[in-house]
Amino acid sequence: MTTPIQYQGNTAVITGAASGIGTGLARQAAKLGMRLVLADVNADALHAFAATLDAETLAVPTDVTQPESVQALADKAWDRFGGVTLLFNNAGLMATGFSWEITPERYDRCMGVNFGGVLNGIRSFVPRMLKDGKPGRIVNTASIGGFLPSPLMSPYSASKFAVVALSESLWGELRMLQSTIGVHLLAPGPVQSGIFNDPFGDAGNNPATQQFVQLMRDTLTQNGMTPDEMARRAFAGIDAGSYWLFPHPEHLFPALEKRVAAILNEQDPPSFP
Ligand SMILES: NC(=O)c1ccc[n+]([C@@H]2O[C@H](COP(=O)([O-])OP(=O)(O)OC[C@H]3O[C@@H](n4cnc5c(N)ncnc54)[C@H](O)[C@@H]3O)[C@@H](O)[C@H]2O)c1
Incomplete structure (x- = not known):
């Protein structure tokens, strides 16, 4: 049983907050009366976005790959607001191309x-939250790509599978401690966002990768959920105490069923998407 949390007047930390999904999470948390x-x-984009919010907000330029940067983020959160109730380990980026290229x-x-960003968040925030002994939640952003590996984005798939595994381990550890x-x-x-606009450098020097990146950009622009709707669904799941937050079950479940069936029947991996 997950200990219920109160939003109003409590603090949410969101990494990758300057664009896309992070902005939706921030707007929803602000709507619920949270301090942010x-x-x-991206310091410029971060400050510009923070200025648009109607909430008590502290903007902290942070590189989540650097443990000391995330440690400083936690220091500032505790100094300013005295505690953290919700941590969204959300920062992410894309890398595309053939695995060998x-x-x-x-x-x-x-x-x-x-x-690494999710792990650094856990390392810097969980011990302090445990020490405070108050109800809180860690929300790690993986992706349907953390269940369905894709060609031409193997670093992304591998990193998201790793987040899925890390999060379940963390869940079990906090359960062992009967933590709040x-x-x-x-x-x-x-989700409509900037993730495919800069696929970390270039789209690869081959037509297959360039075509793939263009297809993904078009998919996000034309069929992507808005970050605000995604955030509304995520908070509904947080309210319900549901471990799994799947804002797009229709994109995940049928393909996951095929994948699991292929594994159990020792068949070739099904193609994705
Ligand atoms: N957009 C989608 O369709 C989608 C789907 C599934 C999962 N996700 C995940 O959602 C999360 C947010 O991505 P998004 O789609 O909103 O992309 P986005 O590019 O719009 O936003 C990502 C943000 O993370 C920031 N960031 C990148 N590296 C960072 C670092 N080292 N330290 C701190 N911040 C950093 C970027 O500056 C950017 O503001 C990511 O983890 C992504 O993998 C996105």
Whole structure:
């Protein structure tokens, strides 16, 4: 049983808050009367977005790949607001191309932000939240890509599978401690955002990757959920105490069923999407 949390007057920390899904989460948290600590590596965009919100907001330029940067974020959150109730480990980026063509730097950066950023958030925030002993939640953003691997974005798929695993381990650990801190795994499908605008450098020097990136951009623009609707669904799941936050079940469940069936029947991986 997840301990209920109160939003009004309590603090939410959101990483990757300057764009896309992070902005929707911030607007929804503000609507619920929360105080906000917003973090992003893009300081200009972060400050510009923070200024649009009608909430007590602290904007902290942060690089989630750097443990000391995330530690400083936690210091500032506790100094300013005295505690944190909701932590959204949301910052993420894309890296596309054939697996053997993606440079080690691009691979490492994608893993460092998408997985390392979540881990750094856990390391800096969970011990303090445990010490405070108040109800709280950690919400880690994975993706439907954390359940359905895709060609031409293997760093992203690998990093999101890692977030799925880390989050379940964390959930079990906090249960073992009978803690008042709960965990949620947020796994969206397509949401309107900037994630495919800068697929960490280039789209690869081959037509297949360029075509893939263009298709994904079009999918997000034309069929993507708005960040506000995504956030509304995520908060509904948080309210319900549901570990799994699936804002797009129709994009995940049928494909996941096929994947699991293929594994159990020892068949080739089904194509994606
Ligand atoms: N948009 C989608 O369709 C979709 C689907 C599933 C999951 N997601 C996940 O949602 C999360 C948010 O992505 P988005 O789609 O809103 O993309 P986005 O590009 O619009 O926003 C991501 C934000 O993260 C920030 N960021 C990047 N590296 C950072 C770092 N080192 N430190 C701090 N901030 C950093 C960026 O500056 C940006 O503001 C990501 O984890 C992404 O993988 C997105």
